[in-house]
Amino acid sequence: MPSPKLEPVVLSDEERSVLTGWVRRRKTSQALALRARIVLLCAEGATIARVAEQAGTSRNTVSKWRSRFLSARLEGLTDEPRPGRPRVISDEQVERVVTATLEETPGADTHWSTRSMAAATGMSQSAVSRIWRAFGLKPHTVQTWKLSTDPQFVDKVRDVVGLYLNPPENALVLAVDEKSQMQAIDRTAPILPIMPTTPARMTHDYVRHGTTSLFAALDLSSGSVIAQHYRRHRHQEFLRFLKLIDAAVPKDLELHLVLDNYATHKTEKVKRWLIRHPRFHLHFTPTSSSWLNLVERWFAELTNRKLRRSAHRSVVELERDVRAWVNEWNTDPKPFVWTKPADDILETLAGYCQRINDSRH
Known part of the structure; x- marks a missing residue:
């Protein structure tokens, strides 16, 4: 049998104004904004199925809030009171x-x-x-962010993400970067071990014993890492690392390297070496976009699992300790899988830019 005809939703000018304000105001809760949008769509005469499709929700949800509005109008869209002590703070x-x-x-x-x-x-x-x-308000908290000003930002994002999501055949994609200024740090007192009811403890002050730089190339397919320490990070060290990669990877594979715009990656000597080794293809991330280089995710693992709570009395000791950790990682590597398409990234950044522009008015 056909379903009974639904009672039409007719709005007064005041109700329409309030509902439209709830939908448009950025600070309205998402739940209330959805309910207001459902009622506005119902007032246009759309069917429950059509409203559910346009609002991105279920038919039951549309029916519920349609009925609640018809029975209690605007007050019906707020959450029903729950049993317990009466409220002492008003809306x-x-x-x-x-x-x-x-x-x-x-x-x-x-x-x-x-x-x-x-x-x-x-x-x-x-x-x-x-x-x-x-x-969910935290006035004391501030998150930092930075937008790239690279004029080729869109093209570079599509290029790098395209490599991640659809790597070329008969080729190896490597995410390459340097973790520079790694400090050999020793605490001024021994680290006290963890005990029942007591966490491990270390002094806040420390003694520096020099620095080193770790060059790393993360294989996106396997998660294994080619890594080498150098005391400096000039173009000479970068060239030595490229030669190390060249020797470590079978000659029949093309090499696509994702790396940042650091000046040492673009010197004339590096360019001449790349011309003589045509299997190397460099893909640069946009400026101020280190988040796009997956080797940064591996550096975070190294920091969290090894460096942050370690103590070293010399650079040699630090390098030996990190080398052992890298070797252990490579015995059972874990690849980091990129899942977000370039269009989604660009859409998210466009939303941030819109919010920035709106905040200036």
């Missing part, structure tokens, strides 16, 4: 805290603290803290 107070956190600063300070927000709103610090946790 207006919550909105005041959230709006002030997002859009204001406390006088001469750069950001709010629970103490300053409590003083400004007449609420307790614990109440402010609960509201911030509920909305």
Whole structure:
């Protein structure tokens, strides 16, 4: 039998204005924005199936919030009260805290603290803290970021990501970089071992015993690494490392190297050597885009699993320790698999740029 005809959703001008504001305001919770969009689409006369498709949700969700709106209007789109102690903080107070956190600063300070927000709103610090946790607000936290200004950014991203996702046949793709200024550091007192209820402990101060640079080439297919220490990282050392790669990789394989724009990678001597060795193909990441080079992920493993909690009394000792760690890694290497297409990366960065432009108005 045909389903009963649905009651139409008719909006007043005020309701439409409120719903549109919820959808467009960047600071609205995602759940409330979705409910408002569902009602707006229903008001246009779309079927439940069509609304579900356009809103990217299920038919049951559309039916639920359509019915809730028809029965309770705008109030029906908020979450139903749960059993327990009655609320002592009103929606207006919550909105005041959230709006002030997002859009204001406390006088001469750069950001709010629970103490300053409590003083400004007449609420307790614990109440402010609960509201911030509920909305995922962390005024004390700042994340750093940097956008590349490389004029060939798009082409380079597509080139490098294309290598990761679709490597050429009869070729080896190597992510190459240098971890420079690796310090041989010894603590001023012995590291105390871990004990029940007590973590390992080390002094915050240390003594430096010199530096070294680690040149590394990560094989994307197997996860194995060609690595070599040099005390400096000039073009001479880079050439020596290229020759090491050339000797280590079978001659019948083409070599595609992903590396950054460091000046030592582009000197005349390096270019002349590459001309004499045509199986080497260099693919440069955009400037300020080290995140695009997968060997950086391997360097993070080296840092977290070996360097951060080690102590070395000389550069020779540091190099020997790192070499042993690399050899152990290569006995059971773990490849890092790149999964994000270039279009998704560029779309995400375009979204960041749009947010930056919007924040200037």
